[in-house]
Amino acid sequence: MLTKRIIPCLDIKEGRTVKGVNFVGLRDAGDPVALAAQYAAQGADELVFLDITATVEERKTLVELVKKIAAEINIPFTVGGGIQSIADVSSLLNAGADKISINSAAVKNPELINTLASEFGSQCVVVAIDTRFVKGKHIVHVRGGRTPTALRTICWALEVQKRGAGEILLTSMDHDGTKAGFANALTAQISEKLSIPVIASGGAGNMEHFLHTFQAGKADAALAASIFHFGEIKIPELKHYLKTQNIPVRIEP
């Protein structure tokens, strides 16, 4: 049976992991490769690396980092953050990334999704959608969730699927950082309407939240950052818990 995926997300700046990372036994918590290897060994199903730097110089650092990650890590990983062009995508995929994720650039130029899907295949095109509830409506936001657009979240999700996205990474800005649970109603609505997988993101605070997003939220995968980085939830425990709740998960032998 196809299992539900657990995906830790690592924020990268200038080739280093940012946000406080508190891993027992990890000498250099700022080294994304070491951290990624640890997550892979713990049974993470995929990894997402989000580059929060922007300059061209630092982009080159990212490509070098992606090569190191690809050489080391034996599970799939996605790279996102500031990707604008075919050239950006091509260099990251050639460096060994399995998927790339685009966000603001897709909103600005939706045709980019079609181009990337036909050039590299839908399977590697993840469209990240940052959503916020504004005046009774779910609205797509860009620039790290700060700037609202005119797009309704569900309409945009349907459009990106039609344009060839292979997967949606749905982050609720209302839930992100609250540790009060994922945006399950919206996630379920989108997941049921779409035929491509949906990754729920934003709001994970405890193990029950993951259970709920797989059950009520109908998510195909769940992504979280700080609760994993700070060791508040350990992936092996989370997976065992989900298994006892009859959620299909992969337990690494």
Next chain:
Amino acid sequence: MRVVIIKYNAGNVQSVTYALNRLGVVPLISNEPEVIKSADYVIFPGVGEASTAMRYLKERNLDRLIKDLKQPVFGVCLGLQLMCNHSEENNTNCLGIFDVAVKRFPKDLKVPQMGWNTIEERSSPLFDGLPPEAYVYYVHSFYAEISTSTIAQTNYILPFSAALQKDNFYALQAHPEKSGKVGEHILKNFLNIKN
């Protein structure tokens, strides 16, 4: 041991190379007939679209070459599908090594199948030493039907060929290069098949 990865216009050559490196194997990546023919083991990877990949292979006469190989050959993902008779993906005639049709998943569940699924009904040295519950990573919208060449099955919407084998030709629908320890184990088993 000479391991050659067939170079063509399909992704994941780099990922397969990295995975072999992690096993201490340094493969050659080549589309030159003499290099491929002289290998002890040949890996035929693939991520992409069937008709484009077949056109590339035919233009370089690699289609004939692959069919005539006598050493162990391992097709991965699209590689497996191209080794079958025919694919519904853009109505493509494939290599015909396995007498199997490749079909598109019905849309009863999400397509592509993306993620980790179990590999069952295993009957090949390719899977020696794997635990009873072994997961591999899939990303695919098309599948090979169950046939007499099926050596493992996975269930998604319906049971399909997770792996195929005929003579010296082996193939896996999942991505061993991205399937953690289980994937590494399968790659290692392939490289242990008697030449």
